Every structure is written in C-alpha cells, then in structure tokens.
Amino acid sequence: MRPFVTLKLATSLDGRIATAAGESRWITGAAARAEVHRLRAAHDAILVGAETALADDPELTARTDPAPATQPLRIVLDSRLRLSPTSRLARTVGLGPVLVLGATDADPARAAALEAAGVAVARVSRTPHGVDLPAALAHLSGTAGVRRLFVEGGGHVAASFLTLDAVDALEWFRAPMVLGGAGRPAIAALPEGPLAAAPRFARRSVEAVGPDLWERYERER
Ligand SMILES: NC(=O)c1ccc[n+]([C@@H]2O[C@H](COP(=O)([O-])OP(=O)(O)OC[C@H]3O[C@@H](n4cnc5c(N)ncnc54)[C@H](OP(=O)(O)O)[C@@H]3O)[C@@H](O)[C@H]2O)c1
Numbered sequence: 001m002r003p004f005v006t007l008k009l010a011t012s013l014d015g016r017i018a019t020a021a022g023e024s025r026w027i028t029g030a031a032a033r034a035e036v037h038r039l040r041a042a043h044d045a046i047l048v049g050a051e052t053a054l055a056d057d058p059e060l061t062a063r064t065d066p067a068p069a070t071q072p073l074r075i076v077l078d079s080r081l082r083l084s085p086t087s088r089l090a091r092t093v094g095l096g097p098v099l100v101l102g103a104t105d106a107d108p109a110r111a112a113a114l115e116a117a118g119v120a121v122a123r124v125s126r127t128p129h130g131v132d133l134p135a136a137l138a139h140l141s142g143t144a145g146v147r148r149l150f151v152e153g154g155g156h157v158a159a160s161f162l163t164l165d166a167v168d169a170l171e172w173f174r175a176p177m178v179l180g181g182a183g184r185p186a187i188a189a190l191p192e193g194p195l196a197a198a199p200r201f202a203r204r205s206v207e208a209v210g211p212d213l214w215e216r217y218e219r220e221r
Contacts, residue, residue, distance in 0.1 A: 002137040003149040006043065007158055008036060008171040009186045016183030017155060022055045024184075031210035032173040037063045039171055043150035045073040045099075045140065049157035050082050050130070057088045060152070061095055071096025073144060077157060079103035079130040081110035085117035093118035099144065101136050133160050159188035162199055170201055170217040173209070 010028045011017055018024035026033065040046055040062035048058065053076045060074040074096065076083050081102040083089065089098045098119045102111065103126035111121045122143070124135035140146040151161055161167050190198075201217035208214075 001141050002134075002166060003044070003141050003146045004168050005149050005151060005161060005166050006039070006169040006171060007151045007153075007161060007167045008039065008173070009153065009158070010036070010173045010175070011186045012175055012177045012179040012183065014178050014180065014183070015186045016179035017153060017186045018055075018184040019179060020182040020184070022184065024056065027177065028173045028175045028212045029210040032175075032212040032214065035209055035214060036171075036173070040072055040150055041068040043072050043148045045075055045144070045146040045148075046150045046152060047075040047077065047157070048152050049154050050076060050078040050080070051156065052152070052154040053078065053083055053087065053089065055154075059088050059092055059095075061092065072150070073146065074098045075140070076100045077131055077133075077136065079106060079126055081106040081114060081121065083114065083119070085113045085119070090114065090117040090119050101131050101139070103131050129156070129160055133164050133166070137166065153186075155185050155188040158186060159190055162187060163190055165199065165219075167199070168219050170215070172215040172217065174213045174215065176211055 041064050046060050061071050062068050074089060078100050079102055083100055100114055100119055100121050102121055102123050104123045114121050122139055125132045200220050202220045204216045204218055206215050
C-alpha cells in the first residue's frame, strides 16, 4: 500500500525547473502559484527533496483564501538530516506538522536538534539515492496516515518516484520561457531503457493560467 502520488512541476518550455545556479523563483506566474496552493490544500501531505529544502528554504504551507482547516503534513526526504532547525519549515511548525524522513545511519545529534525545534524525524533504510523510497512510502501510508501525497520536486526526487512507477498524476505548469540545457532538469536521469518502456501519461486537461499553461495528466497503466 502506498499513497496516491501527484507530481507537480513548474517548468520552462524546455522542461527546466531552475537555472544552473539553482534559481527557481519564480518561473511561473502568480495565477499558477495560486493554483498550486489550492492543490496543496487538497492533499494530506506535501513532499520535497533535501536539495530543494536547502536551496529554496520553502514554507510549503497551503496559502489559500480562506485558509484550509488543517495544513497538509510537510515532508522532506533528507537521508543525512541536513535540514536546519532554523529553516523556514522548522520555524513554522506552529502552522502545521513537519516530518523529516532520514536514514537509519543519520547523525542522532541532528535528529535531536530537529526534534527540539518541533520537527518529527522518522528513519528508514538508506539507498544510493538517499532514503529507501518504498520504505518511506510505507511509513507515510501506515504510521503517518497519508492517502494523497503531493510531490513538489526537485528533479532527483521526481526521478526516484518515476523510477518506482509511483507517480499516478502530473500537475505540470509550463511557463513561456526557455532556460536551456544548463538549467536543472524537471526530472533527473531515469534508468536506461527502450522508448516503449518510458512511462506514459494520458492528458486530462489543458488550461491557460495567466501567461502559463496548466496541463493535467494521469498515469496510463
Ligand atoms: N520549479 C519547480 O517546480 C521546482 C520545484 C522544486 C525544486 N526546484 C529546484 O530544484 C533544485 C533542487 O532539485 P534537485 O534535483 O537538485 O534536488 P531534490 O530532488 O530537491 O533533492 C534531492 C536530494 O534529496 C535527498 N533524497 C533522499 N532520499 C531520496 C530519494 N529516494 N530520491 C531522491 N532524492 C532523495 C538526497 O539528499 P541526501 O542524500 O542528503 O538525502 C538528494 O540529493 C533547486 O534548485 C530548486 O530550486 C524547482
């Protein structure tokens, strides 16, 4: 059992989520970002990778009007527990819970510092890419009771979910700009395979949101 997983991407026309230096604010416009807040509010939990948490210092709350009755659980995949106890996530635990999924071999002192800041820490086994994703998803659907998970990147986390064939829907916001090949790819490398094995999605809708395009897809299995 795993949660229903929606992967959200905010990209340039050429599928980049940040400049080579990691700058990503903002690729899409205010209207698209407002839709993302509504999507966040419709999920039990929001998940990002450690690099996104460190580069962007995001809050990851659902800022809708009116505000949601409860904030989704905010999750960071962070095998080494690099998230700072003074990060925006840690400083806003009063708004809603934050969970860091680290590896079993992560420094206990880092776990203690996060827990002292009010951040929950859970540990699963380590893999070459970070934490073991099936184990992390089992923890989320079991102990944490997450049924609908909203994954907001970055590219390495997106690739891990796709490699596991654990992306059920895509919310793809595409801005009318080009970042070029040195920009960070929306999806990092996937295991090599024939074209026929590439994951395919069925488009459910396309909508203009301000200057951007919002494409919604579901996995074809
Ligand atoms: N435009 C957008 O929509 C958008 C959205 C998000 C991010 N971004 C941008 O994307 C950039 C960061 O993306 P990124 O691809 O470099 O990093 P990322 O996917 O955010 O984070 C990758 C890191 O997460 C940790 N991790 C733990 N378990 C993992 C697993 N099973 N699979 C994958 N990662 C795991 C690893 O660090 P440890 O080894 O330390 O655990 C890994 O290095 C930033 O510049 C950010 O601004 C843009």
